[in-house]
Amino acid sequence: MPTITLSSSQPFSLDQTLGCGQVFRWDHAENGWWTGVVGNHIIRIRQDGSRIAYEGAPEKFIRHYFSFDHDLESILDSIDHDPFIHAAIDQCRGLRLIRQPKWECLVSYICSTNSNIPTIRRRIATIAGQYGREIRLNNITGYSFPEPFDLACSPDGLDGCKLGYRCDYVYKTAGIITDRKKWEKSITAMPYEAARKELMTLPGVGPKAADCILLFAFEKHESFPVDVWIRRIMQQNYLKSMNTTAPLTHREYETIRGFAREHFGEYCGYAQEYLFGARTG
DNA sequence: ATCCAGGAAAACG
DNA sequence: CGTTTTCATGGA
Secondary structure, eight states: OOEEEOOTTSOOOHHHHHHSSSOSSEEEOGGGOEEEEETTEEEEEEEETTEEEEESSOHHHHHHHTTTTSOHHHHHHHHOOSHHHHHHHHHHTTOOOOOOOHHHHHHHHHTTTTOOHHHHHHHHHHHHHHHSOEEEETTEEEEOOOOHHHHHTOTTTTTTSOOTTHHHHHHHHHHHHHTOTTHHHHHHHSOHHHHHHHHTTSTTOOHHHHHHHHHHTSOOTTOOOOOHHHHHHHHHHTOTTSOSSSOOOHHHHHHHHHHHHHHHOTTHHHHHHHHHHTOOO
16 A cells, blocks of 8 residues: 655645535545545545555655645745634644645536535435546445536436526536537636636636635635635634625625635635534534 | 535526 | 526435
């Protein structure tokens, strides 16, 4: 079993990183082992202090996926601007923003709207099981995430995946992306705001989903997704004069993400994920 | 049962 | 333009 030894100056927590809710395809097994599908790999991975044991993918792939190249110590210093975020950093230290497969991340966050995390996980697993390709690692079986074409050309239009009203969004977006071979490079090359507008032209992708996709798959670390949890946290601790009961309007979304970008700086997406990871309730 | 969840789009005024 | 309603599913 290959291992990676982490430098003591670069904090990493496998549990925080995979358990914080940014990704939906990892399962916590026995003895600290995690199992997940990433691209065409089934990966098994476990952390013991600074030692990472893994199988199922090359070391380079693991290092890239978990963003071991991020200077996390410096990033956390750069967002540590008040006691509240400081406590969240203490609680979730070692959480890293991972580099998710882009198409899967796009579909995942279309499926995430107005749903809780266990429900989202089941939807993604069902889509993969139904339309993905079977892959194996020793005695473990998993399913790769289907390509845009596979979903766009599914005879049943993703019926039976229990996506509710999101089913049509995924199906239509799959059709659009199938015809746009260079969409990943195109979005990657755009600055954050332009990429955001472009993603929001896709059916089922609004401000929040676009921000999640940009943060979790396109390395746009200035993105600050505002969901019901983050909204509550920001209003209770930073923007106390805002109305907390009415539905979130576009203008309030803009106020919150604008404040966060200003307050936490260019890595406010990291701040967002630490606040989300430390949420209670 | 009732309310809520990593919301978005259509309808409305 | 900004606000309200509707949408389908499952957790708690």
